[in-house]
Amino acid sequence: MKINKWFHIFIVFLLLIYSCSSEKNESELTNDLKISLSKDSTEVILSNIPAYVMDEFMEDSLDYNLWTNFFAVYKDTTDQEMRDFRAALQGTYTIVNGTISFKPTSVWSSNEYYFARCYTKTLLRKPEDIISTRKINSPGGFIEFEFRAKK
Structure with a gap:
């Protein structure tokens, strides 16, 4: 009986050590949002948005100011x-295949430079990701993409 107790204590001890020592790679913890220009350079596309956030966007209709x-x-x-x-x-903002695209009302000017920002980078993190990395805020409250439209 004594050996059986020690065996169970030993197993629990090993499980505790293993669970405390396993670290997650930070790239596995959060989806890195990506902003890019469409192939035909007519739209700016925001991708790698977590599914739970996309579900919220699909349920609610946002006006232009909220977008x-x-x-x-x-x-x-x-x-x-x-x-x-x-x-x-x-x-105009549209949601297609898990991405959000922005198409300007007027055509991009090839003489101008533009930049796009996604402002809720830290809000897209799940609470368990924050606990795992022990970081509440990542550097910068937004991600940015600079571009010049091609003709």
């Missing part, structure tokens, strides 16, 4: 201090 609070495209400026004060471009 720009999440994902917006701007004309770039040479004054770096003024970038944060630019007005978002007008356009």
Whole structure:
């Protein structure tokens, strides 16, 4: 009977050590959002959005102002201090195959530079990811993609 107790204690001890020592790779913990230009350069596409977030978008209809609070495209400026004060471009947001795409109302100008931002990078993290990495905020509250449209 004594050996049986020690055996169970030993197994529990090994399981505790194994569970404490296993670390998850940070790239496995969060889906890295990706912003890119479509193949024909007419739309900006936000991809790698977690399924639970896409489900929320599909259930609710967002007005234009709410979309720009999440994902917006701007004309770039040479004054770096003024970038944060630019007005978002007008356009249409669509959800297709787990991606969000933005198509501007007017055609991209090949003489202009643009940038797109997704502002809720840290909000897309699951609570268990925050606990696992022991980091509440990642650097920067948004991801950014700079581009120049091709003709």
